[in-house]
Amino acid sequence: MAKKVVATLQNKGAGKGHTRVIKMVKSPKTGAYSFQEEMVVNDKVKDFFAK
Numbered sequence: 001m002a003k004k005v006v007a008t009l010q011n012k013g014a015g016k017g018h019t020r021v022i023k024m025v026k027s028p029k030t031g032a033y034s035f036q037e038e039m040v041v042n043d044k045v046k047d048f049f050a051k
Contacts, residue, residue: 017042
């Protein structure tokens with residue numbers, strides 16, 4: 001699935017304007033960590049990690 005998204009962005013020439021970001025998030029109930037992954041516009045990367 002991710003390959004199609006990346007390939008689509010690169011075909012349009014806008015792939016360099018996006019970044020794949022991965023953030024580790026702790027569950028309030030169990031205390032276990034999970035990973036949140038998104039494709040974000042380069043200008044919004046700091047906002048993503050500030051959440």
